[in-house]
Amino acid sequence: GENVEQHPSTLSVQEGDSAVIKCTYSDSASNYFPWYKQELGKRPQLIIDIRSNVGEKKDQRIAVTLNKTAKHFSLHITETQPEDSAVYFCAASPLTQGAQKLVFGQGTRLTINP
């Protein structure tokens, strides 16, 4: 089955700097890769996702890149702000009309220092 490794487990950056979180996956059949943000005590919320037919996707200060050959994908946050502090999870799954089973990474706790 799929296995997703996420690094680093904790990340601290200065406000205004960029943050990068990296994930690797094992199953070449995976072709859907979402990223979720979880604030303390809250539910995970989707911030961006990418499908394997594209290599990069941007949404304002957030971008995700995908390298299918190397089986890794990354989240990039530019011009970080204090409200970006949270735990971020990557996930992977095959696109399917049946039951989609997301496999999550272990999470990265991002702290933005003012």
Place this chain on the structure above:
Amino acid sequence: SQTIHQWPVTLVQPVGSPLSLECTVEGTSNPNLYWYRQAAGRGLQLLFYSVGIGQISSEVPQNLSASRPQDRQFILSSKKLLLSDSGFYLCAWRDIRRGRETQYFGPGTRLLVL
């Protein structure tokens, strides 16, 4: 628009007691439904998923069970709770229509077993 509800919000139960957590989704039909558990400071572990009424798939053998008595209702149960069952229980739903891969999480139930 779609809404997902979970209750109770928090629960403190003694070891050996039964458990019933409920999840309901509004504004969609025939969704895929999921139960996840998140231990304190940890990642998301998929427990059960369902593609339809009465159809339950288990991911991790344990003392928990799930049922889907109605299209938009998903229940997580246990006959006898263990200390290790403590955690944040998240229900999620997914639209099965093509191009709608996102899983949306409910607000969660925080369970403490003493």
